[in-house]
Amino acid sequence: MENVKIRVGDFNFYYGKAQVLKNISIDIVENKVTGIIGPSGCGKSTFLRSINRMNDTIIGARAQGRIIIDGRNIYDEDVDVVEIRRKVGMVFQKSNPFPKTIFDNVAYGLMVNGVKDKYYIQDRVEKSLRDAAIWDEVKDRLNKNAFELSGGQQQRLCIARALAVEPQIILMDEPASALDPTATLKIEELIQELKKKYTIIIVTHNMQQAARISDFTVFFMLGELIEYNITNIIFTKPAKKITEDYITGRFG
Amino acid sequence: MGHSKFKEKMVHGLFFLNGLLVVLVLVGIFILLVAKALPAFREIRLIEFLFSANWNPTATFVAPTYGILSMFVSTMAVSIGALIIAIPLGIGAAAYLSDVASSRVREIAKPVIEILAGIPSVVIGFLGIVLVGPVIAKIFHLPNGLNALNGSILLAVMALPTIISLTEDALKSVPKSFEEASLALGATYWQTLVRVKIPAAASGIIAACMLGMGRAVGETMTVLMATGCSIAMPKNFLQSVETMTSTIAIELGEVPYNTTHYYALFGIGLVLFIITFAVNMIADVVLHKHQKVLK
Numbered sequence: 013m014e015n016v017k018i019r020v021g022d023f024n025f026y027y028g029k030a031q032v033l034k035n036i037s038i039d040i041v042e043n044k045v046t047g048i049i050g051p052s053g054c055g056k057s058t059f060l061r062s063i064n065r066m067n068d069t070i071i072g073a074r075a076q077g078r079i080i081i082d083g084r085n086i087y088d089e090d091v092d093v094v095e096i097r098r099k100v101g102m103v104f105q106k107s108n109p110f111p112k113t114i115f116d117n118v119a120y121g122l123m124v125n126g127v128k129d130k131y132y133i134q135d136r137v138e139k140s141l142r143d144a145a146i147w148d149e150v151k152d153r154l155n156k157n158a159f160e161l162s163g164g165q166q167q168r169l170c171i172a173r174a175l176a177v178e179p180q181i182i183l184m185d186e187p188a189s190a191l192d193p194t195a196t197l198k199i200e201e202l203i204q205e206l207k208k209k210y211t212i213i214i215v216t217h218n219m220q221q222a223a224r225i226s227d228f229t230v231f232f233m234l235g236e237l238i239e240y241n242i243t244n245i246i247f248t249k250p251a252k253k254i255t256e257d258y259i260t261g262r263f264g
Numbered sequence: 265m266g267h268s269k270f271k272e273k274m275v276h277g278l279f280f281l282n283g284l285l286v287v288l289v290l291v292g293i294f295i296l297l298v299a300k301a302l303p304a305f306r307e308i309r310l311i312e313f314l315f316s317a318n319w320n321p322t323a324t325f326v327a328p329t330y331g332i333l334s335m336f337v338s339t340m341a342v343s344i345g346a347l348i349i350a351i352p353l354g355i356g357a358a359a360y361l362s363d364v365a366s367s368r369v370r371e372i373a374k375p376v377i378e379i380l381a382g383i384p385s386v387v388i389g390f391l392g393i394v395l396v397g398p399v400i401a402k403i404f405h406l407p408n409g410l411n412a413l414n415g416s417i418l419l420a421v422m423a424l425p426t427i428i429s430l431t432e433d434a435l436k437s438v439p440k441s442f443e444e445a446s447l448a449l450g451a452t453y454w455q456t457l458v459r460v461k462i463p464a465a466a467s468g469i470i471a472a473c474m475l476g477m478g479r480a481v482g483e484t485m486t487v488l489m490a491t492g493c494s495i496a497m498p499k500n501f502l503q504s505v506e507t508m509t510s511t512i513a514i515e516l517g518e519v520p521y522n523t524t525h526y527y528a529l530f531g532i533g534l535v536l537f538i539i540t541f542a543v544n545m546i547a548d549v550v551l552h553k554h555q556k557v558l559k
């Protein structure tokens with residue numbers, strides 16, 4: 013029934029000499045939300061950024077092992093990074109719209125991927141903004157600079173921008189950490205909507221949020237994968253004491 | 265509390281005086297130029313001065329003529345030619361240095377560029393005569409290579425250090441998050457550079473190019489040596505030309521004081537002053553407009 017979308021095997025990651033991820037193996041299920049939790053500095057962002065090879069841009073960073081998406085190891089020599097990043101979208105912790113208009117922000121991914129058809133681009137922009145639940149707020153000012161939007165709107169715009177290129181997987185690194193409760197709720201509802209079409213991996217520091225929105229939860233510590241299970245089990249009867257201590261807030 | 269407030273006021277006052285001094289000097293130069301240039305127009309009609317291409321102030325058997333149009337066009341042609349060469353090279357080099365180059369390459373390139381900026385213009389002009397000139401002559405089968413193209417190439421070399429280092433600064437100041445957002449959408453490195461980083465750094469890059477332009481318009485020695493110095497309306501870049509700065513430099517030393525010719529040379533100076541002032545003003549306006557958009 014459940015399809016494995018991403019298969020990570022014996023994955024290690026180094027910044028220079030420092031090993032940040034140790035022997036990670038995990039199967040991520042298609043069309044589900046997988047939450048990643050763990051103390052600060054344990055390697056959550058690094059793991060997320062390994063899945064779209066965003067870490068390639070960091071000098072001295074080195075990956076070892078396999079991350080297989082749809083049967084293909086994305087760290088193979090002959091893999092086209094650009095193609096992977098199109099398939100694996102990313103939403104960053106701090107919203108980062110381009111200093112362009114709202115329309116151009118969403119259209120950007122289509123344009124750089126060679127889409128020329130104006131009507132198709134218009135359609136996709138509207139559809140993406142609708143999917144990101146921000147259409148009604150911006151439909152009258154698509155030609156205004158994206159920086160005029162509020163923080164929460166900017167983050168939903170960034171989600172729309174990621175959706176526009178029709179990825180299959182969406183990586184979210186604490187997408188709601190800079191937002192107020194109302195905006196956060198909006199994003200959470202949005203994620204529930206999005207998982208019908210996308211496979212979502214989300215990093216969060218907020219235990220309630222992880223419990224609310226994710227189907228599976230992964231617990232990381234000091235670069236190791238400590239526990240991985242259905243969210244309900246992780247939060248009610250975790251197999252390891254240390255997981256329970258973290259979830260109940262008994263340590264950092 | 266009262267003491268530090270006093271100090272602050274002092275510093276403010278100092279900066280104000282500083283600014284005032286600069287403005288005063290600028291206004292002083294302007295007034296001097298105007299005062300020295302005005303007498304020329306007792307004998308020359310302004311229209312003729314600006315829009316005639318005949319410059320022959322030392323004519324003996326016919327009436328002398330004082331039209332600066334060909335020098336003006338020469339100055340513009342040589343400067344714009346220099347920018348056409350220098351801007352793509354400068355942006356390319358800056359992008360390479362800021363993103364692609366290894367730290368070792370950067371460590372070597374930076375001081376080299378600074379040294380390039382410090383080469384006296386006479387030396388660059390000399391290179392124009394012994395190196396660039398012969399090469400141009402050979403390529404285009406000309407008797408000599410002292411022409412507008414030569415001047416443009418040399419001015420481009422002189423403008424490059426400014427353009428490279430200021431553009432590199434501007435590119436470096438573009439937040440990394442823009443770059444990451446672009447790459448994460450499946451953009452290549454070049455698409456990211458052209459569509460995100462350069463537009464985001466545009467204000468800095470425009471400022472860099474304007475400064476380069478300012479230097480090119482005002483540069484004297486190099487163009488004097490490399491462009492062949494014959495006053496004529498330039499029809500193409502392979503023709504010898506004489507810029508406004510060259511004319512002033514050549515003729516001011518020999519002209520009798522307080523003649524119409526003498527005053528007319530100050531008139532040219534005034535036109536140069538107005539051009540550079542306008543270029544800077546336009547750059548400033550563009551810059552502010554852009555910064556507003558960015559915010």
Ligand SMILES: Nc1ncnc2c1ncn2[C@@H]1O[C@H](COP(=O)(O)OP(=O)(O)OP(=O)(O)O)[C@@H](O)[C@H]1O
Nearest residue numbers: 027032050051052053054055056057058059070217
């Ligand atoms: N660019 C980098 N260069 C060197 N070391 C890095 C780099 N980025 C992260 N690290 C180190 O790698 C480790 C894991 O960092 P990472 O950002 O993945 O943690 P995280 O779990 O996302 O933390 P947080 O919850 O605070 O976001 C940390 O010790 C961090 O200092």
Ligand SMILES: [Mg+2]
Nearest residue numbers: 056057058185
């Ligand atoms: Mg992180």
